[in-house]
Amino acid sequence: MLAVNNVSMHFGGLVALNEVSMTVKDGEIRGLIGPNGSGKTTMINVITGFYSPTKGTVEMDGQVISGKTPNAVAKAGLCRTFQNINLFSEMTALENVVTAASTHQTANLASAVFKTKALKDQEKQCYDRARELLDFVGLAGKEEIKATNLPYGQQRLLEIARALATDPKLLLLDEPVAGMNEQESDEAANLVHKLRENGKTILLIEHHMKFVMSLCDTLTVLNYGKVIAEGTPSEIQNNEDVISIYLGKKRGK
Amino acid sequence: MNGIKKHKKLIALVVVLAIMIYLSFNSYFVFVGINALINAIAVMGIVIISGYAKQLHLGQSAFLGIGAYTSAILMTKCGISFWVTIPVAMVIAGVFGWILSIPTLKLKGGSYLALVTQTFGEIIYVLLLNMEWLTNGPFGITGIKAPSVGPVNFVHLQPYFFLCLAFVCIVYFALKRIVKVKFGRFFISIRESEEAAQSIGINTRKYKMIAFVIATAVAGLAGVLYGPFIGYLSPEQFRWQPSLILVSMAIVGGLGSLEGGIVGAVILTFLPELLRSTDQLRMILYGVIVILTLAFLPDGVISLFGKKPREIKAMLSAQWGILSDKALRRKKKKAKALK
Amino acid sequence: MGLLSLQIVNGITIGMIYGLAALGFTMVYKALGYLNFSHSNTITIGAFVIYTVVFSCNIPFLAAMPIVIVFMLFYGFVLEKLIFKRFRKASALTFMLVSISLSTVVSNICQLIFGPQPRALTNVFPNIKLSIAGVSIPFNNVCIFVIAVLFLVILQLFFSKTKFGLSLRLASEDPATASLMGIKVLNTRAATFAITAALGGIAGMLVSPLYSVTIELGSSLALKTFIAAVVGGLGNFVGAVAGGVLVGVTESLASTYISSAYKDLIVYVAGIVILAFFPYGIFRRVKTKH
Amino acid sequence: MLSIEHLSCHYGVIQALNDVTINIEKKGIYAIIGANGAGKSSLINVLSGLVPASSGKVVFEGKEITDLQPHEIIKTGISVCPEGRKIFKSVSVYENLLAGAYTLKDKGEIQKNVEMVYEFFPRLSERRKQLAGTLSGGEQQMLAIGRALMSNPRLLLLDEPSMGLAPNLIDFVFDTVVKIYEETELPSIIVEQNSEMALSIADYAYVLEVGHLTMEGTGEELLASDEVQKKYLGA
Amino acid sequence: GCGGSDSGTIRIGAVGPLTGDSSNGGTDELEGKQLAVEDFNAAGGIDGKKVELFSEDDASSASQSASAVTKLINQDKVVAIIGAHNSACTLADLEVINKYEIPMITPGSSAETVLTSGCKWISRSFPGDGLQCSALINYITTTGTPKKIGVIYSNDDFGQGGLKSLTAAAEAKGLEVASESFANEDKDMTTQLSKLKSENIDCLFIWCQYTPGALIMKQARALDWDVQFYSGTGTIHEDTFSLSDGSYVGCINSVPFTSTSTDPKVQDFVKRYEEKFGEAPSQNSARAYDATMILLNAIKAAGTTDAAKVQEAIRNTKDYDGMQGNISIDPETGEYIGDVMIVQAVEGNTWEYLDSASTN
Numbered sequence A: 001m002l003a004v005n006n007v008s009m010h011f012g013g014l015v016a017l018n019e020v021s022m023t024v025k026d027g028e029i030r031g032l033i034g035p036n037g038s039g040k041t042t043m044i045n046v047i048t049g050f051y052s053p054t055k056g057t058v059e060m061d062g063q064v065i066s067g068k069t070p071n072a073v074a075k076a077g078l079c080r081t082f083q084n085i086n087l088f089s090e091m092t093a094l095e096n097v098v099t100a101a102s103t104h105q106t107a108n109l110a111s112a113v114f115k116t117k118a119l120k121d122q123e124k125q126c127y128d129r130a131r132e133l134l135d136f137v138g139l140a141g142k143e144e145i146k147a148t149n150l151p152y153g154q155q156r157l158l159e160i161a162r163a164l165a166t167d168p169k170l171l172l173l174d175e176p177v178a179g180m181n182e183q184e185s186d187e188a189a190n191l192v193h194k195l196r197e198n199g200k201t202i203l204l205i206e207h208h209m210k211f212v213m214s215l216c217d218t219l220t221v222l223n224y225g226k227v228i229a230e231g232t233p234s235e236i237q238n239n240e241d242v243i244s245i246y247l248g249k250k251r252g253k
Numbered sequence B: 001m002n003g004i005k006k007h008k009k010l011i012a013l014v015v016v017l018a019i020m021i022y023l024s025f026n027s028y029f030v031f032v033g034i035n036a037l038i039n040a041i042a043v044m045g046i047v048i049i050s051g052y053a054k055q056l057h058l059g060q061s062a063f064l065g066i067g068a069y070t071s072a073i074l075m076t077k078c079g080i081s082f083w084v085t086i087p088v089a090m091v092i093a094g095v096f097g098w099i100l101s102i103p104t105l106k107l108k109g110g111s112y113l114a115l116v117t118q119t120f121g122e123i124i125y126v127l128l129l130n131m132e133w134l135t136n137g138p139f140g141i142t143g144i145k146a147p148s149v150g151p152v153n154f155v156h157l158q159p160y161f162f163l164c165l166a167f168v169c170i171v172y173f174a175l176k177r178i179v180k181v182k183f184g185r186f187f188i189s190i191r192e193s194e195e196a197a198q199s200i201g202i203n204t205r206k207y208k209m210i211a212f213v214i215a216t217a218v219a220g221l222a223g224v225l226y227g228p229f230i231g232y233l234s235p236e237q238f239r240w241q242p243s244l245i246l247v248s249m250a251i252v253g254g255l256g257s258l259e260g261g262i263v264g265a266v267i268l269t270f271l272p273e274l275l276r277s278t279d280q281l282r283m284i285l286y287g288v289i290v291i292l293t294l295a296f297l298p299d300g301v302i303s304l305f306g307k308k309p310r311e312i313k314a315m316l317s318a319q320w321g322i323l324s325d326k327a328l329r330r331k332k333k334k335a336k337a338l339k
Numbered sequence C: 001m002g003l004l005s006l007q008i009v010n011g012i013t014i015g016m017i018y019g020l021a022a023l024g025f026t027m028v029y030k031a032l033g034y035l036n037f038s039h040s041n042t043i044t045i046g047a048f049v050i051y052t053v054v055f056s057c058n059i060p061f062l063a064a065m066p067i068v069i070v071f072m073l074f075y076g077f078v079l080e081k082l083i084f085k086r087f088r089k090a091s092a093l094t095f096m097l098v099s100i101s102l103s104t105v106v107s108n109i110c111q112l113i114f115g116p117q118p119r120a121l122t123n124v125f126p127n128i129k130l131s132i133a134g135v136s137i138p139f140n141n142v143c144i145f146v147i148a149v150l151f152l153v154i155l156q157l158f159f160s161k162t163k164f165g166l167s168l169r170l171a172s173e174d175p176a177t178a179s180l181m182g183i184k185v186l187n188t189r190a191a192t193f194a195i196t197a198a199l200g201g202i203a204g205m206l207v208s209p210l211y212s213v214t215i216e217l218g219s220s221l222a223l224k225t226f227i228a229a230v231v232g233g234l235g236n237f238v239g240a241v242a243g244g245v246l247v248g249v250t251e252s253l254a255s256t257y258i259s260s261a262y263k264d265l266i267v268y269v270a271g272i273v274i275l276a277f278f279p280y281g282i283f284r285r286v287k288t289k290h
Numbered sequence D: 001m002l003s004i005e006h007l008s009c010h011y012g013v014i015q016a017l018n019d020v021t022i023n024i025e026k027k028g029i030y031a032i033i034g035a036n037g038a039g040k041s042s043l044i045n046v047l048s049g050l051v052p053a054s055s056g057k058v059v060f061e062g063k064e065i066t067d068l069q070p071h072e073i074i075k076t077g078i079s080v081c082p083e084g085r086k087i088f089k090s091v092s093v094y095e096n097l098l099a100g101a102y103t104l105k106d107k108g109e110i111q112k113n114v115e116m117v118y119e120f121f122p123r124l125s126e127r128r129k130q131l132a133g134t135l136s137g138g139e140q141q142m143l144a145i146g147r148a149l150m151s152n153p154r155l156l157l158l159d160e161p162s163m164g165l166a167p168n169l170i171d172f173v174f175d176t177v178v179k180i181y182e183e184t185e186l187p188s189i190i191v192e193q194n195s196e197m198a199l200s201i202a203d204y205a206y207v208l209e210v211g212h213l214t215m216e217g218t219g220e221e222l223l224a225s226d227e228v229q230k231k232y233l234g235a
Numbered sequence E: 001g002c003g004g005s006d007s008g009t010i011r012i013g014a015v016g017p018l019t020g021d022s023s024n025g026g027t028d029e030l031e032g033k034q035l036a037v038e039d040f041n042a043a044g045g046i047d048g049k050k051v052e053l054f055s056e057d058d059a060s061s062a063s064q065s066a067s068a069v070t071k072l073i074n075q076d077k078v079v080a081i082i083g084a085h086n087s088a089c090t091l092a093d094l095e096v097i098n099k100y101e102i103p104m105i106t107p108g109s110s111a112e113t114v115l116t117s118g119c120k121w122i123s124r125s126f127p128g129d130g131l132q133c134s135a136l137i138n139y140i141t142t143t144g145t146p147k148k149i150g151v152i153y154s155n156d157d158f159g160q161g162g163l164k165s166l167t168a169a170a171e172a173k174g175l176e177v178a179s180e181s182f183a184n185e186d187k188d189m190t191t192q193l194s195k196l197k198s199e200n201i202d203c204l205f206i207w208c209q210y211t212p213g214a215l216i217m218k219q220a221r222a223l224d225w226d227v228q229f230y231s232g233t234g235t236i237h238e239d240t241f242s243l244s245d246g247s248y249v250g251c252i253n254s255v256p257f258t259s260t261s262t263d264p265k266v267q268d269f270v271k272r273y274e275e276k277f278g279e280a281p282s283q284n285s286a287r288a289y290d291a292t293m294i295l296l297n298a299i300k301a302a303g304t305t306d307a308a309k310v311q312e313a314i315r316n317t318k319d320y321d322g323m324q325g326n327i328s329i330d331p332e333t334g335e336y337i338g339d340v341m342i343v344q345a346v347e348g349n350t351w352e353y354l355d356s357a358s359t360n
């Protein structure tokens, strides 16, 4: 589904990604881990069009998407969440999701001014879909609360719901359980499982090892912008390099 | 039904105001009233661009100028009907708005936008001033006449007032419908977080442009109405000072809603006229009142609407607490007492 | 002596005045992250106050300067304590509008106090002319040049090297966290307004002998000053002065070779085009958010 | 050393802290755990002066600090690493550290502290000239902790220092806190979501639930408690 | 035009800039109007009725001016209006007075278009650009043999009006014209002056208000350029001497009034004006004084406050002996018929009479 080919990303003299290649298969949950500053977020930024890579290409279902604008990439079926929560904070939870859902509307200004039937129908669909998604991520009943006023963990869930509303094929999650407690992160793990069952492909970054190891099919490990290991969670957990630079002794086996 | 219910207050207000003015038969008040309505149209444009999409716009009166001049030139030089000039002027103002939007797309800070929009307004001013063959330069265009339809002659102030009122309503309801559906949501999403908006597939550039075009086309309409109202156009009338006044109207009324824009336009158009008797103090008082309004009603005068006196009192005193740094002073006092 | 080089020198001379005025403007932005449109008042007030001090108290110009600077420091301080402080949590837009309204109030108060007539402040600078490349430049302009560059260096060092300068930058970015570091945010704000008012006042004092003392002295410089500061990159002192010179030279050349009626238009268009390509001004590093 | 008596705080009508009393006598590492929205950060914010207490009082080293402003509190020796890092993005790493030492006068001392931070976090030393806003999440967290150490504090408040850190770094940060305590006897109060880690290094810990203090005990005691196991360790 | 005399007074309106950019001109005018009303009332008013002056500020803005005039007519019920100062403001007012059919007389708007725009209710009480410019051009061609004149003008209604009239008059005499403009915000006109200097002109016309005019003179002399200055009413002001740092001396102006005139009638006016307002009357004050007097005499002559009659009486003004000399109004166009002097600024902040032209 997604292919990253020899991508490099330079910031001035700093090489944040160095000739990285990886592929994500249809329907898998892929984990991207690595020490702080190893280039994981940069990778998501490159894939979703927020940065255009210094070198290399990103392909989605055989089509090159690197170099396109973020909104064009989103239209191609990729949607992301942000490491530092990035909601439309003055909107209610429902409005956040409706906004994302209405990116599929075909309405133009004239149909808005004359309130056409087609538009009314589309509007209704968007609202229904949004409610459904809020329910799905477990935010039923919070529709009318302003996004900023939601607790931290729920804000993360809302971001996922908003991303889902664009109907992405590939969902990219940047540290979805940061700031959540154990119980909440278990719930989030369940959610991700359900998503996969609904046919979504997922690429996620997370430092929470219990979450990552229990959830991912494959892990890719970045260090200093290079892929240093790839494999199943158990392979990675036993990889000496990964233990020494990332996991630490306590967590390695 | 629901729509009418929601706007019940506003409709009632407008009707009452209109009847009052009509009954008063004081041409001077009607004159100022027309001015307020024309401003209200232009200010609603600012609400769209600055309130919804958070793109600062300090050049709105230039677009009023474009609309007014387009219509006046077409009427006086080509003999085209007033009604036909309305869409033409709106399109031309919109095209200029689109041009203005291009350099603003990349700008991040409001300060940079302030410069570009204000300067753009000055560019229009210099053009109006110097393209004498078209605009008659600093002497301007005289003799712009309002049309008459059947027995109604819009040259008279009262009928013209109702014509403008009708246009305010049309613009209000059209814009209201636009902001209620995806356009409004997308504009707000740009305001809240451009990155997040892009991440869900919103073409933020396109929607910023749309916001600019709507705002400026609406200003063009206001300009068309302004021409026959004053009857004389000169470039000075469309410089940055009136633009700033239009922005003040939007903020004083309440930048977050179209209703706020209308309220602000009415208040700030009447205010300097009501202050006429204070002579030299007029502009000082005007400025002080604007500052005080901003201080006590950060969300605009519209935030008073629909509230009970008790709630208003609570709101104002809470705001006074913030303004006077009550908490801070209390803390300081206590700290001192301890020492 | 060709017309071209003559006009370039003329442009630079005007440009330094824009640059000097732009320094204060850009400093408020750097220290607060806001634009203060009432900054142009300080130029007018500086001019009127020195005029008053020189003529009604019969004090020589140079001796009057420190008095005026103290006055301007006080003016900026009071304005902050009285008004701007209350809007420190307001949105940038509201703050801007407050400063615009304040500017109306202050300039009308000035008119009430000083009256609408222009005044002449003559014979304060020695009537020497310096000849550069065959163009003679009045001593007054040379002073402006020197002082603008001097302030530029001082401000640059002040902000990048001193602890107080750092605290201003921190307080502008995040007042709450700055206070956690031990920075007295309210004091830094008051200091910022005081210093920028003094800068504006100094600009006013220096240009008033060159021009005349009028109510609209500051506001007539405002837009070009604004363009200078923005094109140079808001918050950048070198940029402000360089931007000023750029505006001055463009204006001068456009007036000579294209049309004096369209010179402002050309400056404006150039300003917008530059911003379209350098969204943060020519002299500013592009900041990327993480 | 630090005593918090009947402390409450409100945001408008929301009560975030309700009659919290904590008494810390001897130096050590203290942990505060609790679910999202339990009021942990609010407690830190009241201690650091950012949020006013609505009732109760806080006494640090015999001096009441309840109504002091943030810039006065840091002078009493309490230093904070705030939630969400709150580093200054538009200035360099080095200048962020200088900001942390704002209350110090002696240049040599400041330099010594900078070196100490660089020693704890060599990564920051590599990036000293970089704008802090372009650091990775983890690097920013290191900077925030480093900055809090710069003012020679006598009490360190850490609000979720492990958020967004790589696993080995989490170990490292907690080890560092312990090390700092062992080397400099700098006591700290850690607020954490990662309850297991926090409890494992804490000498003594408190549990907050919707603004109330519901449990307290030594780290081991709480780790062993069924309730804590169920609620906070996801067992 | 109805009412106006019910309450036992005759109400007249005044509009002009009291705040904003041209407020110094507007304030002078208002003082002139006030003194005229005072004098007129002291002399008995109209059939025992006193005259009352209602003044409104237009802040030099055309739309505010229209609004002010609408108020004067509808609220204050004035019989006639004196104003406005800026040509653009007067042009906007014309639309209003045309609608309500109220006479207006302007003491300050010099542009030709003010009278040619087709409004029948406006008259002018001082020499407009056309008269001033032809007088000046006549003067330079009779006293010398210039080939090319230079013009520096403010890019607004006032300056461009002057440029048009100057160019017309100069071309009629076969002179070449080189012109440069400046914006009203400009403070440094060295660039434009340098360019004009390089064009080998024989004399320089400065067509703008006195504040920028004085700067231009000062800056031209700073370029070591000793060209002869010419100017119109705009730069005639006592302050021009000090503002230009003495560079004004030698400049030749066209003007209808100077406060240094030896005419005893003018001297008396100057004295009383100084007593009342603490400064000598500028030509703006004198023009406004004359305009007010012409209007009040017209109302008296008409014997009624009926607008049409008053307007007719204004237009039929003949040989009114005012501060600007002997004034009549052209019944057809409403244009000032009278004298314009050519004077030269000399040391001692005063002017020397050189010549005069007249349309009488």
Ligand SMILES: Nc1ncnc2c1ncn2[C@@H]1O[C@H](COP(=O)(O)OP(=O)(O)OP(=O)(O)O)[C@@H](O)[C@H]1O
Binding pocket: A011, A014, A015, A016, A034, A035, A036, A037, A038, A039, A040, A041, A042, A043, A083, C288, C289, C290, D134, D135, D136, D137, D138, D139, D164
């Ligand atoms: N816009 C930028 N300009 C300069 N350097 C940058 C920029 N963005 C990222 N970097 C640098 O690139 C490196 C990789 O950053 P990135 O955010 O991808 O790390 P990460 O793997 O997501 O780390 P973390 O787990 O801490 O979030 C870091 O060293 C960071 O400082």
Ligand SMILES: Nc1ncnc2c1ncn2[C@@H]1O[C@H](COP(=O)(O)OP(=O)(O)OP(=O)(O)O)[C@@H](O)[C@H]1O
Binding pocket: A149, A151, A152, A153, D011, D014, D015, D016, D034, D035, D036, D037, D038, D039, D040, D041, D042, D043, D083, D193
């Ligand atoms: N500025 C604020 N305005 C209004 N309510 C607030 C504010 N800050 C916090 N709250 C509310 O106060 C309560 C306690 O918040 P606090 O941030 O102290 O929780 P916390 O324990 O730190 O949670 P987390 O683990 O998510 O950081 C929550 O209900 C929160 O919604």
Ligand SMILES: [Mg+2]
Binding pocket: A040, A041, A042, A083, D136, D137
């Ligand atoms: Mg990251």
Ligand SMILES: [Mg+2]
Binding pocket: D040, D041, D042, D083
């Ligand atoms: Mg917290």
